[in-house]
Amino acid sequence: MGQTCPGRSRWRRFRSPVARRLGLVAIPPPVRLLTDRHTHPYLAPGQPSPGVARAALSYIVDVAVLAASHSKELFVMTNISPFRSTRLTLRVLVPLAVGAVALSACGSADTSDESTTPEATAASTQDPADSESGAALSVTDPWVSTAEDGMTAAYGVLANDTDAEITITGASSEVSSDLELHETVMDASGAMVMQELEGGMVIPAGESRTLEPGGDHVMFMDLNAPILAGEEIEVVLQLEDGSSVPMLASAREHAGGEENYVGGGHGDMDDHGASTHDPGDHDTHGEMSEHTHEGGHGEHTTAPDEG
Amino acid sequence: MSTPQGNRRTRGAYESGQDSDPGGISRRALLVGGAVAGVGAAAAIGADGYLNRDGPSTSAVSEEPGEVLNGEQVVPFHGAHQAGVAVPPQAHAMHIALDLAEEVDREGMGRLMRILSDDASRLTQGQPALADTGPEMARVPARLTVTFGFGPEFVRRAGGPLPEWLAPLPAFGVDRLDPAWCEGDLLVEVASDDAVTVAHATRMLLKGAASFATVRWSQPGFRRAYGSQVSGTTMRNLFGQVDGTVNLQAGTADFDRLVWCAPQAGWLAGGSSLVIRRNALDMDGWDRLDRPGREESVGRTLDTGAPLTGTQERDEPDFEALSPIGFPVIGEFSHIRRARSDNPDERFYRRAYNYEDPPGQGGAGLLFTSFQADPLAQFVPIQQRLDDLDLLNEWTTPVGSALFAIPPGCAPGGFIGETLLA
Numbered sequence: 001m002g003q004t005c006p007g008r009s010r011w012r013r014f015r016s017p018v019a020r021r022l023g024l025v026a027i028p029p030p031v032r033l034l035t036d037r038h039t040h041p042y043l044a045p046g047q048p049s050p051g052v053a054r055a056a057l058s059y060i061v062d063v064a065v066l067a068a069s070h071s072k073e074l075f076v077m078t079n080i081s082p083f084r085s086t087r088l089t090l091r092v093l094v095p096l097a098v099g100a101v102a103l104s105a106c107g108s109a110d111t112s113d114e115s116t117t118p119e120a121t122a123a124s125t126q127d128p129a130d131s132e133s134g135a136a137l138s139v140t141d142p143w144v145s146t147a148e149d150g151m152t153a154a155y156g157v158l159a160n161d162t163d164a165e166i167t168i169t170g171a172s173s174e175v176s177s178d179l180e181l182h183e184t185v186m187d188a189s190g191a192m193v194m195q196e197l198e199g200g201m202v203i204p205a206g207e208s209r210t211l212e213p214g215g216d217h218v219m220f221m222d223l224n225a226p227i228l229a230g231e232e233i234e235v236v237l238q239l240e241d242g243s244s245v246p247m248l249a250s251a252r253e254h255a256g257g258e259e260n261y262v263g264g265g266h267g268d269m270d271d272h273g274a275s276t277h278d279p280g281d282h283d284t285h286g287e288m289s290e291h292t293h294e295g296g297h298g299e300h301t302t303a304p305d306e307g
Numbered sequence: 308m309s310t311p312q313g314n315r316r317t318r319g320a321y322e323s324g325q326d327s328d329p330g331g332i333s334r335r336a337l338l339v340g341g342a343v344a345g346v347g348a349a350a351a352i353g354a355d356g357y358l359n360r361d362g363p364s365t366s367a368v369s370e371e372p373g374e375v376l377n378g379e380q381v382v383p384f385h386g387a388h389q390a391g392v393a394v395p396p397q398a399h400a401m402h403i404a405l406d407l408a409e410e411v412d413r414e415g416m417g418r419l420m421r422i423l424s425d426d427a428s429r430l431t432q433g434q435p436a437l438a439d440t441g442p443e444m445a446r447v448p449a450r451l452t453v454t455f456g457f458g459p460e461f462v463r464r465a466g467g468p469l470p471e472w473l474a475p476l477p478a479f480g481v482d483r484l485d486p487a488w489c490e491g492d493l494l495v496e497v498a499s500d501d502a503v504t505v506a507h508a509t510r511m512l513l514k515g516a517a518s519f520a521t522v523r524w525s526q527p528g529f530r531r532a533y534g535s536q537v538s539g540t541t542m543r544n545l546f547g548q549v550d551g552t553v554n555l556q557a558g559t560a561d562f563d564r565l566v567w568c569a570p571q572a573g574w575l576a577g578g579s580s581l582v583i584r585r586n587a588l589d590m591d592g593w594d595r596l597d598r599p600g601r602e603e604s605v606g607r608t609l610d611t612g613a614p615l616t617g618t619q620e621r622d623e624p625d626f627e628a629l630s631p632i633g634f635p636v637i638g639e640f641s642h643i644r645r646a647r648s649d650n651p652d653e654r655f656y657r658r659a660y661n662y663e664d665p666p667g668q669g670g671a672g673l674l675f676t677s678f679q680a681d682p683l684a685q686f687v688p689i690q691q692r693l694d695d696l697d698l699l700n701e702w703t704t705p706v707g708s709a710l711f712a713i714p715p716g717c718a719p720g721g722f723i724g725e726t727l728l729a
Contacts, residue, residue, distance in 0.1 A: 143437040146518075155438075213438075229518050230418025250425065252438035253518060 136162040137203070137237070137245045144233050144249040145213075148226045153182070153217040154235055154249045158201075159208035167240035168201040175233055176220035183216050194219070200240065213254060227251045377500055377533050378447040384428045386716045387577050388567060389723065391454030391498060392656075392678050393557035395538065399505045400498040400528045400660050402583060402674065403513070404458075404491025404709060405520035413465050415519060417728045420455070422515040423495070424722035427453035430508045436515075441507055449501035449533070451508060455723045456494030456581050456711030467574055467727040472683040473712050476582070479694040481705060488585050488707025491523045496581075500533040524707070526585060528660025528674040541612060541620065545661050545671045546593055546702070548605055549612025552620055553643070555656040566656050568680045574726040577715030579678045582655075582686050585662070585707030587672045593702050604698040606641030614643065640698040646689055653688050655679035673703070682710060 142156035160166045171179040181197045192214065201216065203209045211217045218235060227233060229251055237245045382390045411419070426436040431451045435442035457465075459473045475490060493516075497508045505527075513522065530542045544550040555562045568575045593601070602608050606615055606624065614624035615636050626644055628636045637644055648654075655677040663671040679685040693700070714724050721729075 141437060145438070228415075228418065229515070230415075230422045250422075250437055252422065253514060254438045254440075 136160060136164075137166055137168075137239065139237075139245065139247040142235070142247040142249040143252050144220075144227060144235075145254040146227050146229050146251045147220075147223055149223050152220045152223060152227060153213070154220070154233070154247075155211040155213065155217050156247060156249065157208055157210050158203055158237075160203040160205055163205045165205055166203045167199070168203070168237050169240050170200070170238045171218050171235055172238065173220065173233060173235045175225055175227060176223050178221040179235070180219045180221060181216070182219045184214055229253050378449045379433070380450045380500075381432050381448045382450050382452050384431045384453075385719050385721075388716045389452075389454050389578075389713060390431070390716070391452030391496060392566070392579060392658075392713065393562070394450065394452050394498075395557075396530060396542075396658055396660075397450050397452070397498040398500045398530050398532050399502045400496060400674075401505050401509050401525060402528070402676075403495045403497075403509065403525040404523040405493040405495065405516055406523045407461065407464065407492045407520050411464075411519050413728065416461070416465055416724075417722075419493075419516060419519040420724040420728060421722045423453075423455065423512055424717065424724075426511050426515050427455075427508075427723075428719075430511060436511045439511060441510075444503065444507035445511075447501055447504055449499045449504050451497070451499040451501075451504050453508065453512065454494075454496040454498075454581075454713065456496070456713050457724065457727070458490060458492045458494070458709075458711055461492045462712060462727065465724075465727050470572070470575060470580075470712060472580065472681055473710065476682070476690075476708055476710055477687065479690060479705070481694050481700050482708065483704050483706055484708055485706050488524055488526070488709075490709050491711070493520060494581065494583075494709070494711045526583075526662060526674055526707070528662045530660060542659070542661075544659070544673050545588055545590070545663065546601070547609055548601075549607065549609075549620060550659060550673070551657050552607070552612055553647075555654060557656075561654070562656060565652065565654055565680060565685065566678050572680075575712060575714065576726075579680060579713040580682050581711045581713050582675075582677045582679070582682055583707075583709045583711070584675045584705050585672060586675055586703045587670050587706045589702045589704070590671055596702070603638055603641060604701070606637040606643040638698070640696055642693070642697055642699040645692050645695075645697045648689060648692070650688070653685055655682075655685050655689075672706075678713065 138159045138161055140157040140159065142154065144154040145152045158168075168181060171181065173179055181201045182194045183197050184192050184194045187193045194217075197216070201209065209216065218237075231251045233249045233251060235247050235249055237247065239245065382394050384390055407416070429436045430445050431448060431453060433446055433448040435445040439445060457473075459469060462469050462473060495509075495512055495516075497505050497512065499505045499508070531540070541549050541551050555565060566579050568578050568580075570576045572578070596604075598609065602615060607613060608615065611618075612620040613622055616625040616628045617623070624637055624643060624647075626635065626637055626647075630636050656679065657675070657677050659676060660674040661671070662674050677686060715726060717723050717725055
C-alpha cells in the first residue's frame with residue numbers, strides 16, 4: 001500500500017508478517033473510540049454508544065475513500081467468491097468477523113452496563129448540564145433555591161474522584177457579591193443554625209459530600225437580582241490548589257429549611273415570608289418543618305405566590 | 308469509474324485466479340475485506356440497536372406478575388414521542404389542567420417547561436426530582452409516565468402557529484358541560500400502576516408549576532390494578548361493559564399514521580392531540596335497565612364483550628344479521644354501530660379511565676380520552692354520529708370537554724415543548 005490516501009496519518013501499518021498474511025494491513029483510528037462511555041454517560045438504556053457508530057463510520061469512510069482512489073479494483077469485488085480461495089477467505093472473513101464481533105461486543109458491553117434498577121439508570125438519564133467535572137471534583141444535580149432578594153443557598157452532590165483530599169475555599173457567582181460555605185449545626189439551645197465552615201469544605205479522597213437543605217450548602221449572602229424558578233445560575237467553586245470548578249445550578253422553589261444564621265441576617269430571607277421563627281417553634285427542621293409563609297406550596301387552588 | 312484498460316487488466320487478473328501481488332496483500336483483497344468488515348460493522352450496530360430498541364426494562368413489562376417487581380419497571384422518558392401516549396395504560400392516572408398566570412410570558416413558559424420536563428425525566432426513572440422533599444417516594448416508579456399538553460392560550464402566548472383544530476370542540480346536543488371541567492392552558496397527565504407514586508409525582512410537578520400557574524381542574528382515574536388480570540385485557544367501565552375492544556394498537560402502521568402528527572405539522576411533528584371528555588354515568592338509571600336492554604344499547608354482551616352476532620370479544624360484528632322477526636340483531640341505535648364509520652381514517656386511539664367521586668359527593672363516570680393527529684377529521688365525525696343517535700346516551704352525559712395539543716418528545720438535555728418555546 002504505497003499510495004497516499006486522506007487520513008493516512010490516523011492509520012498505523014502492521015509490521016508483523018502474521019498480521020500481513022491475515023490481511024490486516026492497517027488498523028482503524030484509535031480503538032478507544034469504541035468504548036468511550038465515559039464521555040457519553042447519558043445514553044438511554046439500549047442505545048449503542050455514539051463512539052461506536054462514529055468509529056465504524058470513520059472506518060467505512062476511510063475504506064470508501066481508498067476504494068474511490070483505486071476504483072479499477074472495484075469491478076473485481078463483485079466477482080470474488082471467498083470460498084474459492086483460502087487466501088481470500090482469510091482476507092474477507094477475518095476482517096468481517098473481527099469487525100462484527102468487536103463492535104457488537106462493544107455494543108453489548110454498553111447495554112449490559114444498563115440495568116433495570118432505578119439507581120443504575122440515573123447516570124444515563126441525567127441532563128448533561130447536571131453533571132460537570134472540574135479537574136477532580138464532579139458536581140451532580142446542582143440546584144439553587146429561588147429568592148427575590150437577600151440570602152439563598154445552592155445545593156448538589158460534590159464527588160472527589162481523586163486519591164487526594166480536596167478543599168473548597170470559596171465560591172463566586174454573578175448574582176451575589178458574597179458567597180460563603182455553610183454547615184448546619186445544633187446550637188446550645190437545641191436549634192439548628194447555620195454558620196460558615198472554618199477552613200473551607202473538605203472532601204476526603206474518593207468520597208462525596210452532599211449539600212442539601214438542613215445540611216451543608218453554598219450560601220448567597222446578598223442577591224443583586226431575583227432568582228426565578230427554572231433559571232440556571234452559574235456558581236464557581238474555588239479549590240485550595242487555586243483551580244476552580246464551575247457548576248450550573250437550576251433554580252427550584254423550596255420551602256423548607258428555616259435554619260437561623262449565626263451572626264444574624266436571617267430576617268433578610270424575604271422569600272420565606274415575613275414571619276420570624278423562634279428556635280423553640282421548631283419541632284423538626286429542614287424540609288419537614290411546617291411553615292406559615294404565604295405561597296402556593298400547599299393545595300394549589302389559590303392564586304400563585306409572587307415569588 | 309474505470310477505463311477500458313482497467314477493465315481488461317482487472318478481468319485478466321481475476322481469470323488468472325491470482326492476486327496482482329502474490330507475495331503480499333493485494334489492494335483488491337484489502338478493499339473487499341475492509342468493505343465487508345465495514346458492512347459487518349454496520350450490520351452489527353444495526354442488529355444491536357434493533358435488538359435493544361426497547362431498552363432492557365420495557366421488555367420485562369409483559370412478564371408474568373410475581374417474576375419481577377412491577378414497582379421497579381420504568382418507561383423511558385426521552386424519545387421522539389412522549390412516552391405516556393403509546394404505553395399500555397397504567398392502573399392509576401391523574402389529569403390536571405393548569406391556567407397560566409397573567410404575567411407569565413414566553414420566557415417564563417420556557418422556564419416552566421424546563422422545570423416540569425426535568426422533574427418528569429427524573430421521577431419516571433425512579434429518581435427523586437431536584438429539591439424533592441420526599442425522595443423515598445420516588446423510588447417506586449411502577450411504569451410512571453408524565454404527559455404534557457398545550458391548550459390554545461399556551462400556544463398563543465408562546466407565539467407559535469396555532470393548529471386549526473386547537474380550539475374548544477363544537478357543541479354537541481347531548482353535552483351538559485360544566486365550565487369547571489372544560490379546557491385549560493397546560494395539561495399534565497401523571498399515570499402509574501402505583502397510586503402513591505402518582506400522588507408524589509403530582510405533588511412535585513404542581514410545586515414546580517406553582518409560581519407559574521393555578522390548577523383549573525384535576526380528574527383522577529383508575530383501571531384494574533396491575534396483576535388483577537392478564538395485562539392487555541380490555542378494561543371494563545363502571546357500567547360493567549367491556550370498553551375499548553376496537554382500538555388502534557400501539558406499534559402498528561395505522562397507529563403511527565392516525566395518532567402522530569405528520570412532519571409537515573411544524574412544531575407538532577411527532578406530537579398528537581388529546582380529547583378528554585368527562586362522561587357522567589347514570590348508575591341508578593342503569594340499574595333499572597334489564598340485562599338484554601343493557602346489551603342492546605351497546606351491541607355487545609356483558610359477560611365477554613362479544614358482539615351480539617358473535618361469540619368472542621374480537622369477533623367482527625355482523626351488522627347485516629337479522630333476528631327471526633326481521634329486526635337487526637345489532638340495532639341501528641346501538642353504540643358500536645353508531646361509532647363505526649365507513650371511512651377508515653375516522654379512527655382514534657382510546658385510552659379511557661374510570662372515575663368515581665366519593666359517595667355523596669358526585670357520581671361515577673368514564674374519563675374518555677383519545678389521541679388522534681387531527682381531532683376535527685377523526686374524532687368530531689364519530690362524536691357527531693353518536694350525538695345524532697346512540698341509545699347509550701340515555702345513561703351517559705358529557706359534563707366536561709377539553710382539547711390539548713400533545714407536543715413531541717425530547718432528547719436528553721431538552722425539554723417538552725422545545726419545538727415551540729426554544
